[in-house]
Amino acid sequence: MPESNLPAELAAKRQALRGILRRLGRVLVAYSGGVDSGLLLAEATAVLGAENALGVIARSRLMPDEEFRAAVRLAEERGFALRVMEYDEMAIGGFVANEEDRCYHCKTELLKRFSAIAREWGAKALCTGDNLDDEGDFRPGMRALEEAGTSSPLREARMTKADIRELARRLALPNWDKPSEACLASRVPYGERITAEKLRAIAEGERLLRAMGFRQRRLRCHGDIARIEIEPQDFEKLLDPATRRKIVDGLTALGFNYVAMDLAGYRTGSMNETREAKTEKA
Missing domain, CATH: 3.40.50.620 (HUPs)
Structure with a gap:
């Protein structure tokens, strides 16, 4: 061009x-x-x-x-x-x-x-x-x-x-609007040891969310808690009873004991927020 x-x-x-x-x-x-x-x-x-x-x-x-x-x-x-x-x-x-x-x-x-x-x-x-x-x-x-x-x-x-x-x-590159996909390790809070099992559970959990139509999503892993970040316009869709049940069942099958939706919605670098808060207090 x-x-x-x-x-x-x-x-x-x-x-x-x-x-x-x-x-x-x-x-x-x-x-x-x-x-x-x-x-x-x-x-x-x-x-x-x-x-x-x-x-x-x-x-x-x-x-x-x-x-x-x-x-x-x-x-x-x-x-x-x-x-x-x-x-x-x-x-x-x-x-x-x-x-x-x-x-x-x-x-x-x-x-x-x-x-x-x-x-x-x-x-x-x-x-x-x-x-x-x-x-x-x-x-x-x-x-x-x-x-x-x-x-x-x-x-x-x-x-x-x-x-x-x-x-x-x-230039007609098919990935021009591809959502940002940071590496899977960015889903784990600093200080929490990374294991192959955690990465596998995160990957499978996000695959489930993608298959259900959530284009921009993150599954943050806090020990046995799965914190879901999606765009605010998708909140209603996730809270549909049948959808919610399928997500809870899918994520608990992957080893999570609790499933939560982040009300602040999807944003990049959310794992840095606690770090920034600590820095400000210091």
Whole structure:
């Protein structure tokens, strides 16, 4: 799509993004199938060719099976070069302990593995899909990106999430409006040890909610309590007696003793709220 068909500001940002990719020359893109990394890999492939743009995706417990399959299918359909890397985050002590720097420990090890692939493949840069909006939230994983020396073309081009979604829509990427899917570990409160069983229960619980039509949802795991976050406009739907019974039965079968709906509704980073409250009191 020529830049002339885009709004002026978005066209300028896309031109900047493409200039950054041309300067890098041969890139390995950390790919998850989400709209950010999907757009980055699409533009890298368009600018540099599939021979100079390789996506790498980690196959791990933190990504539900259906998300992984959708990411691989998107790459195949769009002609992206893609490599799958098996990854076991449960072997990382700092991840399992689940303190506030959990993401830092996980990302550090993940980027170490990606960097090894980048060197072996001859990439000039390892690129990640973080964008301008990522600078505002509490994200300890950003420190891992800096230490690993990764490149952030979307952020460097000053692209926001809204810019990325709009450009992806105009490029007819099927995931342009895909809900944000943070890793499953983000559903567990800091300080509560992460186990494979918890991650499995969360994944199955969110699969149940998705199958029942809740497009934007989170299942937060507080010990034996499942706290459901959905968009406020879906509250009435969830409170339908038959729907409520099916959800309660499904989640108790997964090992939860109590099922609660968060009246504040879905929002990103809700597990950071208690951390922020403690910081303010201090």
